[in-house]
Amino acid sequence: MAGLMAAAKTAGRLIAALLLGLAAVSQVVASDTTPAKQLFGNKKLPAQLPPQVHGFYSKGCFSGGIAIPTDGPHWQAMRLSRNRRWGHPQLIKTIEKLSREAAEKDGWPGLLVGDLSQPRGGPMLTGHASHQIGLDADIWLTPMPNRRFTAAERESTSAISVLKVKSVVTDPVIWTDAHGRLIMRAAGYPEVQRILVHPGIKKKLCDSWKGDRSALNKVRPYYGHHYHMHIRLRCPKGSPNCKPQNAVPSDSGCGKALDWWFDVALKPKKAAKPKKKAEKPKKPRKPKHTLLSDLPAACALVLDAPSPSSEAEATLKVSGTMTAFAPVKAIRSPFSMPALVPVPKPRPLN
Numbered sequence: 001m002a003g004l005m006a007a008a009k010t011a012g013r014l015i016a017a018l019l020l021g022l023a024a025v026s027q028v029v030a031s032d033t034t035p036a037k038q039l040f041g042n043k044k045l046p047a048q049l050p051p052q053v054h055g056f057y058s059k060g061c062f063s064g065g066i067a068i069p070t071d072g073p074h075w076q077a078m079r080l081s082r083n084r085r086w087g088h089p090q091l092i093k094t095i096e097k098l099s100r101e102a103a104e105k106d107g108w109p110g111l112l113v114g115d116l117s118q119p120r121g122g123p124m125l126t127g128h129a130s131h132q133i134g135l136d137a138d139i140w141l142t143p144m145p146n147r148r149f150t151a152a153e154r155e156s157t158s159a160i161s162v163l164k165v166k167s168v169v170t171d172p173v174i175w176t177d178a179h180g181r182l183i184m185r186a187a188g189y190p191e192v193q194r195i196l197v198h199p200g201i202k203k204k205l206c207d208s209w210k211g212d213r214s215a216l217n218k219v220r221p222y223y224g225h226h227y228h229m230h231i232r233l234r235c236p237k238g239s240p241n242c243k244p245q246n247a248v249p250s251d252s253g254c255g256k257a258l259d260w261w262f263d264v265a266l267k268p269k270k271a272a273k274p275k276k277k278a279e280k281p282k283k284p285r286k287p288k289h290t291l292l293s294d295l296p297a298a299c300a301l302v303l304d305a306p307s308p309s310s311e312a313e314a315t316l317k318v319s320g321t322m323t324a325f326a327p328v329k330a331i332r333s334p335f336s337m338p339a340l341v342p343v344p345k346p347r348p349l350n
């Protein structure tokens with residue numbers, strides 16, 4: 001009798017396991033056609049697992065993310081509604097360090113922090129090809145004002161371009177030496193892999209930076225990036241699944257490589273000659289969305305992992321002075337703050 005009971009129990013377990021397996025398979029099949037940006041974009045909280053990075057900056061995800069608090073002694077996070085204040089703990093630490101050191105040593109009163117990553121990284125519903133593994137951060141090239149923005153102002157306030165209008169050179173009215181000090185400080189951190197800025201900013205640094213130039217090679221010219229700089233960290237220790245980016249060239253990058261941007265890449269395009277024959281209208285291509293199955297296999301586990309019970313539980317915790325930010329004392333900003341203009345329309349910030 002006992003033998004019969006045991007056999008029945010085993011059979012029951014087998015059936016349960018089979019059903020569970022089927023459920024898991026059907027879940028994978030169902031989610032396989034859903035764009036990964038929807039799966040990751042809908043997650044409100046991080047994966048409660050140890051911090052681990054999976055994949056590349058533009059194709060991956062991460063677990064154990066923490067959020068940078070909306071306010072710190074020397075920073076304010078912007079665009080809170082986007083829920084992109086999340087990063088690998090190393091990224092959050094680096095931003096905190098940069099905000100403090102820039103305020104203490106560079107005459108930069110504080111950081112306005114733009115997009116980091118979604119809680120579990122992954123592709124985003126709007127903007128950004130990268131920012132997927134919790135190691136990228138957009139820091140506005142607009143100094144923090146000496147008051148706290150309201151939540152509404154953090155949505156509507158626009159960053160200010162450091163370029164002259166319709167040009168590829170920095171505007172001497174807006175650009176200050178402190179801008180240069182902020183960028184070069186970040187570039188000097190060993191954990192920083194590269195910083196993306198507009199070629200006009202790189203040129204300005206090449207021509208004017210008088211300090212240690214050994215980190216100038218990490219400041220890389222790229223399209224856009226005249227409202228903010230993009231800080232990218234190296235793969236952190238303990239993340240063997242993180243795919244590193246090629247090392248930056250060892251030379252300063254102030255020579256021919258930079259000239260190419262002005263001589264070729266940023267030159268206004270000549271109007272195309274009118275075509276003789278009327279071309280067949282092209283069939284609109286189906287947009288190919290990245291699927292979960294295109295990402296590293298571990299990203300399925302990251303997506304399914306439990307969340308912490310609240311955002312507060314997954315927010316950077318440091319000494320009391322950090323979370324309870326200092327009352328806003330009148331920090332005398334070395335900058336005359338231009339009028340705050342509302343954003344005309346959302347711009348993808350890469």
Ligand SMILES: [Zn+2]
Pocket residue numbers: 131136137138229230349350
């Ligand atoms: Zn960016």
